[in-house]
Amino acid sequence: MHHTDEDARLAELAREELVLHIMDMERVRVSVEHGVVTLRGTVASEVERQNAVTTVSAIHGVHTVKNDLRIDDEDENTVGEYIDDTLITTAVKGKLLAETGFKSFSVSVETNQGVVTLTGTVDKFEHVSLAELVARTVDGVKTVVNRLQYEP
Numbered sequence: 001m002h003h004t005d006e007d008a009r010l011a012e013l014a015r016e017e018l019v020l021h022i023m024d025m026e027r028v029r030v031s032v033e034h035g036v037v038t039l040r041g042t043v044a045s046e047v048e049r050q051n052a053v054t055t056v057s058a059i060h061g062v063h064t065v066k067n068d069l070r071i072d073d074e075d076e077n078t079v080g081e082y083i084d085d086t087l088i089t090t091a092v093k094g095k096l097l098a099e100t101g102f103k104s105f106s107v108s109v110e111t112n113q114g115v116v117t118l119t120g121t122v123d124k125f126e127h128v129s130l131a132e133l134v135a136r137t138v139d140g141v142k143t144v145v146n147r148l149q150y151e152p
Contacts (some may be wrong), residue, residue: 006035006061007032007033007034007035008032009061010032010035010037010059010061010062011030011031011032011037013059014030014032014037014055014056014059014062015030017055017056017058017059018030018052018055018056020055020117020145021048021051021052021055021112021115021117027041027042027043027072028040028041028042028043028052028069029041030056034063035061035062035063035064036063036064036065036066037056037059037062037064037065037066038065038066038068039052039053039056039065039066039067039068039069040068040069041069041070042069042070042071042072043069043070043071043072044071044072045071046071047085047112047113048112049067049069049071051110051112052067052069053065053067084114084140085111085112085113085114086111087140088111088114088116088138088139088140088141089109089110089111089116091138091139091140092109092111092116092134092135092138092141093109095134095135095137095138096109096131096134096135099134100127100130100131100134106120106121107119107120107121107122107131107148108120109135111141113142114140114141114142114143115142115143115144115145116135116138116141116143116144116145117144117145117147118131118132118135118144118145118146118147118148119147119148120148120149121148121149121150121151122148122149122150122151123150123151123152124150124152125150127148127150128146128148128149128150129146131146131148132144132146132148
């Protein structure tokens with residue numbers, strides 16, 4: 001694939017992934033040159049800023065992410081919101097362990113402004129949806145983004 005085509009594909013993938021993690025994509029610009037993704041614009045918080053880099057870095061074909069995102073102080077998360085996200089993450093992890101009976105699994109839980117993202121692998125197909133259902137029962141969870149993979 002020609003670099004320009006590959007860069008265009010990576011830019012589109014980055015935009016699609018960021019829509020899931022950043023509320024206001026109108027304020028974020030993505031450019032790609034030779035697999036180096038540059039993020040410019042403003043986001044609401046440091047958590048969103050780091051989340052953007054983590055998200056884009058995980059895309060196959062991305063070599064480096066240059067983070068030129070600025071934090072818009074008017075929208076910055078309060079300490080209370082950050083603590084709430086930490087409590088939600090802890091509660092989701094605890095419920096997954098206590099209520100699902102998972103024996104062999106590797107699940108990562110991240111929370112940003114009440115949006116819980118589940119990533120990793122489970123060894124039973126039904127655990128993909130079960131994990132999401134359990135996460136939705138935790139107080140404070142607004143949405144669950146389920147990226148769990150089934151690997152027998």
